[in-house]
Amino acid sequence: MSTSPAQPELVETLAQIVGDAHLYIGADRVAPFVTDWTRRFGGPCLAVVRPGGAGEIAEILRACAAAGVPVLPQGGNTGLVGGSVPAASGQQPPVIISLLRLTGLGAVDDLAGQVTVGAGATLGEVQRHAVAAGWRYGVDLAARDSATIGGTVATNAGGIHVIAHGMTRAQVVGIEVVLADGSVISHLSGMLKDNTGYDLAGLFCGSEGTLGIITAVRLKLHRPLGRTTVTLVGTASYADALALMSRAGVAAESSAPGSRLLAAEVIDAPSMDLVCAVADLNWPLAQRWPVVVLLEVVDGGDGSGLPLDETADAVVAFDAADQARLWAYRERQADAYGAAGIVHKLDVSAPLPKLAACADELMVLIGTLPDVTTFGIFGHLADGNMHVEIVGPAAADLRADLAVLECVASYGGSISAEHGVGRAKAADLHLCRSATEIAAMRAIKGALDPQGLMNPGVLFI
Ligand SMILES: Cc1cc2nc3c(=O)[nH]c(=O)nc-3n(C[C@H](O)[C@H](O)[C@H](O)COP(=O)(O)OP(=O)(O)OC[C@H]3O[C@@H](n4cnc5c(N)ncnc54)[C@H](O)[C@@H]3O)c2cc1C
Structure with a gap:
C-alpha cells in the first residue's frame, strides 16, 4: 500500500502547513498508518500529516476541501472495524491526519473533578494523569497504551468498566472539534448544567471521524475506588x-x-x-x-x-x-486470536434476557460455516457485549460476518456494541437502525460535511 502520486500541489501546501518533518509520503513512511491493527483493512493514502494543533488542522481541512480530497482522522490506529485506515480500493486516497502530536494534559480541576486533554493523549496517559491528581478516569480497555482519547471519543469506546461508569460518552463534558470547512467548535467549559440547545459533544461521540476532527476533550473524572x-x-x-x-x-x-x-x-x-x-x-x-x-x-x-x-x-x-x-x-x-490468523472480529450485543440463547445459537451457527478453523466468544458480560472471533475465512469473505450479524439482529441486538461501524459493518447498518434513523444520520452528515470528505465509506456506504 503506497501513496498516490496525484495532487502534488496539495501535498506541497500540506508541507507548508505542518512542516516537512511532519508530512509523510512514500510507502515506508506511511506503512504504520495505512494498515489497521487486525491486518484485515487498509489501502493507499495521498499523505500522512501530523499537525501540532487545531489551527493547523483547520488549515489542512480548508486546503483539502479546496482540492476536493478526502481526509481521515487517525489516533492510535487500534480501531477494529477498518475506520482508521483508507479503503482498499474504489475511493480517492485520503490525507491521513494523525492526531498523535496533540498530547496536552491540562491541570485537573479538583473542584469539578474534570480535566481537559488533547485528542492525541493515550488513554493510559490520561488514566495516570488523573491518578496522580487523586482521581481516576472511568474508561479502561486493553489497548490503553496505544488508543487515544480522540479515538475513544470518536468510537464511543466501552471497555471493562461500563457497568460502573458508562461508556465514553458518559465521561465527555466538553469538546473541541475542527469541522470539514475549517471552522472550530470549542465548548470546553465542562458545565454540568448547560441546556443551551443540541448536545454537540455527545454528537461527536461515536461519529468515527465522519463529522469533524476532535482536537481536545473535557472529561469527567471519578473518585478513587479503594480496594x-x-x-x-x-x-x-x-x-x-x-x-x-x-x-x-x-x-x-x-x-x-x-x-x-x-x-x-x-x-x-x-x-x-x-x-x-x-x-x-x-x-x-x-x-x-x-x-x-x-x-x-x-x-x-x-x-x-x-x-x-x-x-x-x-x-x-x-x-x-x-x-x-x-x-x-x-x-x-485479542492477541491470542490475532496469533491464530486474520480474525473476523464481530463486536455485538444482545439484550441480557436473550444473551444466553443468542450466544448458544451463534456457537452452533459458526460451527456450520465454511472455512472456519477457530472461533469463540469473550466479552463484557454485564453489557450484553460479545466479541465473536472467527478465524479461517479469507479477509474479504463476508459470509461468516453477515451470518453472525443477522443472528444478533434477530434477537433485537446491536451489530456494533462498542467498536463502531467503520467500513466493516457500513453495509449492515440497516440490520439494527431503521431507514428513518439512517436518513436522520445522513442529514446530520450532509449538514456538517456537505462535500462528503470526512472519512468517506465509514458508517455509511
Ligand atoms: C487489544 C485491543 C482491545 C480493545 N478493547 C476495546 C474495548 O474493550 N472496548 C472498546 O470500545 N474498544 C476496544 N478496542 C478498540 C479500540 O481500541 C477503540 O476503538 C479505540 O477507541 C480506538 O482509539 P484509537 O485512538 O486507536 O482510534 P483509531 O483506531 O485511530 O480510530 C478509530 C476511529 O476514530 C476516528 N478518530 C480517531 N481519532 C479521531 C479524532 N481525534 N477525531 C475524529 N475522529 C477520530 C478514526 O477516523 C476511526 O474512524 C480494542 C482494540 C484493541 C487493539
Whole structure:
C-alpha cells in the first residue's frame, strides 16, 4: 500500500502547513498508518500529516476541501472495524491526519473533578494523569497504551468498566472539534448544567471521524475506588454465568457500604484454550468449564471479596499482581486470536434476557460455516457485549460476518456494541437502525460535511 502520486500541489501546501518533518509520503513512511491493527483493512493514502494543533488542522481541512480530497482522522490506529485506515480500493486516497502530536494534559480541576486533554493523549496517559491528581478516569480497555482519547471519543469506546461508569460518552463534558470547512467548535467549559440547545459533544461521540476532527476533550473524572477483588469462576453455560453475575451484583451491594461490581467479563472455553496455548498460561480453575466469568468487585473496604457458593470452582485475587494474572486470561484474548490468523472480529450485543440463547445459537451457527478453523466468544458480560472471533475465512469473505450479524439482529441486538461501524459493518447498518434513523444520520452528515470528505465509506456506504 503506497501513496498516490496525484495532487502534488496539495501535498506541497500540506508541507507548508505542518512542516516537512511532519508530512509523510512514500510507502515506508506511511506503512504504520495505512494498515489497521487486525491486518484485515487498509489501502493507499495521498499523505500522512501530523499537525501540532487545531489551527493547523483547520488549515489542512480548508486546503483539502479546496482540492476536493478526502481526509481521515487517525489516533492510535487500534480501531477494529477498518475506520482508521483508507479503503482498499474504489475511493480517492485520503490525507491521513494523525492526531498523535496533540498530547496536552491540562491541570485537573479538583473542584469539578474534570480535566481537559488533547485528542492525541493515550488513554493510559490520561488514566495516570488523573491518578496522580487523586482521581481516576472511568474508561479502561486493553489497548490503553496505544488508543487515544480522540479515538475513544470518536468510537464511543466501552471497555471493562461500563457497568460502573458508562461508556465514553458518559465521561465527555466538553469538546473541541475542527469541522470539514475549517471552522472550530470549542465548548470546553465542562458545565454540568448547560441546556443551551443540541448536545454537540455527545454528537461527536461515536461519529468515527465522519463529522469533524476532535482536537481536545473535557472529561469527567471519578473518585478513587479503594480496594477491589478479582474472582474467576467456572460456569456450565451462559445462562448460569448471567445468573451468577446477577447474584454477585446483589451480594456485593448488600455486603458493605460502597461495595459493587466494577467489571463482569466472560470467556468461553475455546477462547480460554486459545489464550492458554498462545500466552503459555495454565487453566486457572480445577475443572475445564464451558464459560468462565471474571468478576471485579469494589469490596467496600472490608477485604472480604465476593460472597460465593462454597462449591464454586473459583480463584480469588486480592493483590494487584494476582489480579493482573487473572485479568490476563481476558485481556490477552485479542492477541491470542490475532496469533491464530486474520480474525473476523464481530463486536455485538444482545439484550441480557436473550444473551444466553443468542450466544448458544451463534456457537452452533459458526460451527456450520465454511472455512472456519477457530472461533469463540469473550466479552463484557454485564453489557450484553460479545466479541465473536472467527478465524479461517479469507479477509474479504463476508459470509461468516453477515451470518453472525443477522443472528444478533434477530434477537433485537446491536451489530456494533462498542467498536463502531467503520467500513466493516457500513453495509449492515440497516440490520439494527431503521431507514428513518439512517436518513436522520445522513442529514446530520450532509449538514456538517456537505462535500462528503470526512472519512468517506465509514458508517455509511
Ligand atoms: C487489544 C485491543 C482491545 C480493545 N478493547 C476495546 C474495548 O474493550 N472496548 C472498546 O470500545 N474498544 C476496544 N478496542 C478498540 C479500540 O481500541 C477503540 O476503538 C479505540 O477507541 C480506538 O482509539 P484509537 O485512538 O486507536 O482510534 P483509531 O483506531 O485511530 O480510530 C478509530 C476511529 O476514530 C476516528 N478518530 C480517531 N481519532 C479521531 C479524532 N481525534 N477525531 C475524529 N475522529 C477520530 C478514526 O477516523 C476511526 O474512524 C480494542 C482494540 C484493541 C487493539
